[in-house]
Amino acid sequence: MSADDAKLLETKGLTKVFGTLRANDQVDFDIRPGEIHALLGENGAGKSTLVKMLFGSLQPTGGIIEWRGEPVTVPSPSVARSMGIGMVFQHFSLFEALTVAENIALSMEPDVKTSQVAERARELSKQYGLPLDPDALVGDLSVGERQRIEIIRCLMQDPSLVILDEPTSVLTPQEADTLFETLFRLRDEGRAILYISHRLEEVQRLCSRATIMRHGKVVDICDPREETAATLAARMVGAELQDIRPAPVSLEAAPVILSVRGLSLAPDNPFAVALKNINFDVHSGEVLGIAGIAGEGQGEFFSALSGEVEQLPTGGTIELRGNDLSALNISERRKKGAAFVPEERHGHGAVTGMRLTDNMLLARHKSDQDSFQSGGGLGVIVRSAIRSATDRVNAAMDVRKGAPDPNAGSLSGGNLQKFIMGRELDRQPALLVVNQPTWGVDAGAAGHIRQSLVDLAASGSAVIMISQDLDEIFSIATRIAVIAKGTLSEPTDAAKMSREAVGLLMTGQTSDRAEVAA
Amino acid sequence: MDVWVSIILSVCAASTPLLLAATGELVVERSGVLNLGVEGMMIMGAVCAFAGAQLTGDPFVGALFGIVAGAAFSLLFAFLTLILVANQVATGLALTILGLGLSGMIGEGFVGQPGIKMERIDIPFLSDLPIIGQLVFGQDPIFYASIALVIAVWFFLFRSRKGLQLRAVGDSHSSAHALGIGVLKTRALAIVFGGACAGLAGAHLSLVYVPQWVEGMTAGRGWIALALVVFASWRPGRLIIGAYLFGAVNIAQFHMQAQGFGIPAQFLTSLPYITTIVVLVLIARNRRLTMINTPAALGQPFVPDR
Numbered sequence: 027m028s029a030d031d032a033k034l035l036e037t038k039g040l041t042k043v044f045g046t047l048r049a050n051d052q053v054d055f056d057i058r059p060g061e062i063h064a065l066l067g068e069n070g071a072g073k074s075t076l077v078k079m080l081f082g083s084l085q086p087t088g089g090i091i092e093w094r095g096e097p098v099t100v101p102s103p104s105v106a107r108s109m110g111i112g113m114v115f116q117h118f119s120l121f122e123a124l125t126v127a128e129n130i131a132l133s134m135e136p137d138v139k140t141s142q143v144a145e146r147a148r149e150l151s152k153q154y155g156l157p158l159d160p161d162a163l164v165g166d167l168s169v170g171e172r173q174r175i176e177i178i179r180c181l182m183q184d185p186s187l188v189i190l191d192e193p194t195s196v197l198t199p200q201e202a203d204t205l206f207e208t209l210f211r212l213r214d215e216g217r218a219i220l221y222i223s224h225r226l227e228e229v230q231r232l233c234s235r236a237t238i239m240r241h242g243k244v245v246d247i248c249d250p251r252e253e254t255a256a257t258l259a260a261r262m263v264g265a266e267l268q269d270i271r272p273a274p275v276s277l278e279a280a281p282v283i284l285s286v287r288g289l290s291l292a293p294d295n296p297f298a299v300a301l302k303n304i305n306f307d308v309h310s311g312e313v314l315g316i317a318g319i320a321g322e323g324q325g326e327f328f329s330a331l332s333g334e335v336e337q338l339p340t341g342g343t344i345e346l347r348g349n350d351l352s353a354l355n356i357s358e359r360r361k362k363g364a365a366f367v368p369e370e371r372h373g374h375g376a377v378t379g380m381r382l383t384d385n386m387l388l389a390r391h392k393s394d395q396d397s398f399q400s401g402g403g404l405g406v407i408v409r410s411a412i413r414s415a416t417d418r419v420n421a422a423m424d425v426r427k428g429a430p431d432p433n434a435g436s437l438s439g440g441n442l443q444k445f446i447m448g449r450e451l452d453r454q455p456a457l458l459v460v461n462q463p464t465w466g467v468d469a470g471a472a473g474h475i476r477q478s479l480v481d482l483a484a485s486g487s488a489v490i491m492i493s494q495d496l497d498e499i500f501s502i503a504t505r506i507a508v509i510a511k512g513t514l515s516e517p518t519d520a521a522k523m524s525r526e527a528v529g530l531l532m533t534g535q536t537s538d539r540a541e542v543a544a
Numbered sequence: 545m546d547v548w549v550s551i552i553l554s555v556c557a558a559s560t561p562l563l564l565a566a567t568g569e570l571v572v573e574r575s576g577v578l579n580l581g582v583e584g585m586m587i588m589g590a591v592c593a594f595a596g597a598q599l600t601g602d603p604f605v606g607a608l609f610g611i612v613a614g615a616a617f618s619l620l621f622a623f624l625t626l627i628l629v630a631n632q633v634a635t636g637l638a639l640t641i642l643g644l645g646l647s648g649m650i651g652e653g654f655v656g657q658p659g660i661k662m663e664r665i666d667i668p669f670l671s672d673l674p675i676i677g678q679l680v681f682g683q684d685p686i687f688y689a690s691i692a693l694v695i696a697v698w699f700f701l702f703r704s705r706k707g708l709q710l711r712a713v714g715d716s717h718s719s720a721h722a723l724g725i726g727v728l729k730t731r732a733l734a735i736v737f738g739g740a741c742a743g744l745a746g747a748h749l750s751l752v753y754v755p756q757w758v759e760g761m762t763a764g765r766g767w768i769a770l771a772l773v774v775f776a777s778w779r780p781g782r783l784i785i786g787a788y789l790f791g792a793v794n795i796a797q798f799h800m801q802a803q804g805f806g807i808p809a810q811f812l813t814s815l816p817y818i819t820t821i822v823v824l825v826l827i828a829r830n831r832r833l834t835m836i837n838t839p840a841a842l843g844q845p846f847v848p849d850r
Contacts, residue, residue, distance in 0.1 A: 103722065107724075119718070119719035119720075121715040121719060123836055123838075123839075132723055132725070
């Protein structure tokens, strides 16, 4: 048998049907030992469904899976693990209240003691250069460290196939480099690696083969090193993507919209981050991109700007066009011309169990009191006004929905995000603060949302965009600042920033040096 | 000296049902389920234990009836909340109301009948030792069971793999499911264990503490047990401290009434509840401690993927 024929895993006609949706439709896929194989596709293309079937979390509706040439069924993840398939999840399946060793022990055979697990984890972390303290509580660890737990947990089983789902989406460029070295090492040991990502640069750097999926079907299998990012993207989306660029701004000429001085905030729970003395200005026409790894204070920063947390009198000032906002609540801040789009769509940006018109009223009942309510103090809801505003937003943002006024929860992630963005943009706010605008949104909707942010800035408003996606930051931000450990770096012209410089700031290295100097 | 021994013995008797019910509920909540039906399961245990003892003449068989009744009653809760995914809070409250009513109906014929008391153990020589003899070697069997149970639960939760899995389910059921841990199975077993403990707690009331059947005889002890779990910040060891504190307050109230301190009896009766509120407020202030020990998935329903 030649090396080419030695397929580690192969699927033939694998199909998964959810109701009327064919999430996977006749998927033929294979992976060989010693290769890093990319699985490419937009959100909703069926990548996760395929991987879940390989790992035993979902059962296929039809088709077969062959492991080392033998047809197999994978009834559960534990069976997959015992076969030699390991998985590193995108959203970590970790338990914050347990220690690192306990977390790893949970995926091991029951007769292995937690103390042995800790010992083995220590060895592996040395062997693969992934520093990790087995006795640390996961709740206290950074996202990068949490991913190391997942990888070590996976390696404990000595797997022949390692599946990684969007592993770099939460890492700094430097952390990603470390991860890639580990992956090359695993490949050289003869393991197969299935690498799921939508970051084409990484895929071109790492992978020797790529399977591209669209609408549940495999549309192409190619060598990503022989393609360009543009040709790969076109195959993923099925059409050419437009390049979105912000209009240049002259900071001297543009008036300051928001001025923040000495913003500080104490953490309100053990897993929260304290904000320390944040200072910056945002000018008219600007998109200020705030980069950073997850959990470095973005959520707290957003809450402080939106007024969701009460600010102490010593906590600094937030001035919007000369009005001090720091003592105002969220509705009063909205009335002064600010608008906010939080990170979490379900339950924070929108109430999933309520209709779009109700969500419209909930967000704008104060700022649009005059048009949405009548009867003076009675506050009788004017349904017609809310309906026309909702229709306007849905048309402007191209929100695709199954009913005239569906529940927010029934929209797909991208469409709900477009609705929430549109709801705020419709007010023509002087300032828009948005946290992770395109997280988990497909490429088409993400393009639409980014374009609308650029358009808002071009109309003279200021936009603060908090994002973990460096591609997004570099594509539409005019200036870039980095949040790390609750402190914000000096905003710098995007054209003068390199990815490496942002990466260093993300790990807090320069700010540490500054502290030593001081 | 003898007065103090008898006071401590009565504190033990008052604390044991609280400790038993709270230990069961702690395991349930560690698995991420909030069962507010402790009061209902406890009273079902009390009436069935009393009935069992009356029918067979053996208090141990009666206690077994109580355990089985509590466990069976909790199965109803497990079915409604895990299989039908009903709201846990509402289902728990309904379980309490149903238990109080149903136990009244079952126990109608037993009202006023003299009970069969589960005797304290008597070890020759050892039980006759001064002070120690009565306290360590002369209590009722359920008292020893309650202490052993706390130790066993501590060992299970923090030293065994199955216990680790149970805590994992209570911390994040979706992560636990992704690892292949049976979330619903774990929770169902925890709920039944909680029911059995509540049933035994009820049995203690109607076989040792009182011993007779009075309608509504649990008198809010199930609710105190629920508060105790929070008081102990979901740690079994601290349950003993909490249960004995609440038990002592309960006994102190009787003695103060007898001594005629001039404090209204109603105020004294309400002392355990006031203590509960004070303790809840105090505990809520230490957020780090609460967040690390509180099962993060507490009260959240789990529906597995298709």
